[in-house]
Amino acid sequence: MNPNVKIIEEKVLSNNWYVLKKIIFDYRNHKGEWQTQAREAYDRGNGATILLYNKESKTVVLTEQFRMPTYINGNESGMLIEACAGLLDKDNPEDCIRRETEEETGYRIGEVKKVFEAYMSPGSVTEILYFFIAAYTKEMKVNEGGGAEDEQENIDVLEIAYDKALEMINTGEIKDGKTIMLLQHLRLNNIL
Ligand SMILES: Nc1nc2c(ncn2[C@@H]2O[C@H](COP(=O)(O)OP(=O)(O)O[C@H]3O[C@H](CO)[C@@H](O)[C@H](O)[C@@H]3O)[C@@H](O)[C@H]2O)c(=O)[nH]1
Ligand SMILES: [Mg+2]
Numbered sequence: 239m240n241p242n243v244k245i246i247e248e249k250v251l252s253n254n255w256y257v258l259k260k261i262i263f264d265y266r267n268h269k270g271e272w273q274t275q276a277r278e279a280y281d282r283g284n285g286a287t288i289l290l291y292n293k294e295s296k297t298v299v300l301t302e303q304f305r306m307p308t309y310i311n312g313n314e315s316g317m318l319i320e321a322c323a324g325l326l327d328k329d330n331p332e333d334c335i336r337r338e339t340e341e342e343t344g345y346r347i348g349e350v351k352k353v354f355e356a357y358m359s360p361g362s363v364t365e366i367l368y369f370f371i372a373a374y375t376k377e378m379k380v381n382e383g384g385g386a387e388d389e390q391e392n393i394d395v396l397e398i399a400y401d402k403a404l405e406m407i408n409t410g411e412i413k414d415g416k417t418i419m420l421l422q423h424l425r426l427n428n429i430l
Pocket of ligand 2: 322323324325342
């Protein structure tokens with residue numbers, strides 16, 4: 239609890255797929271003065287993401303899918319290359335990411351390692367994202383991946399040389415925050 243914050247009212251502006259709220263609150267600033275403020279917050283739950291890597295082949299597994307919000311904001315094709323990720327539903331982050339990895343990439347992974355967690359858009363979106371990495375091998379491939387059919391996900395699975403993926407950040411071919419963070423994490427920690 240923050241003694242400098244008093245929530246006065248929460249209005250639901252939209253409750254269609256996820257929930258958009260307007261929150262009116264009093265905030266005590268550095269001078270000790272109370273100010274009334276309003277902020278909108280979009281609650282789409284929390285999520286988990288994972289980067290699969292192979293030390294022998296020096297490759298990583300990524301996904302590519304159409305992302306409408308990027309399409310209406312400068313991404314010409316709307317296609318985005320991303321680390322595998324999913325919303326938590328009622329699962330804990332580790333169970334979620336195992337299920338999501340199998341569904342989206344087709345790999346049934348062994349040990350996963352949580353590396354950090356982060357708010358990805360703290361001025362407007364409530365979501366906290368849990369970040370994982372895991373080693374993968376060809377033998378772990380149990381299906382084609384592609385995402386849940388009933389959710390119309392249409393995900394392509396990409397296996398890319400790690401150095402090439404890093405280069406794709408520089409060229410702008412990889413433009414997704416969580417993916418950039420995970421790719422850099424592997425190099426910063428001398429994992430690949
Ligand atoms: N009908 C409908 N479906 C939606 C809507 N918004 C999302 N969906 C569907 O809900 C499903 C969510 O799939 P997940 O794999 O669980 O989540 P994600 O979209 O990949 O999200 C992951 O990445 C995000 C972006 O980095 C993260 O924000 C999120 O936490 C998660 O990790 C997808 O099939 C998506 O199309 C909507 O407004 N309407
Ligand atoms: Mg997903």
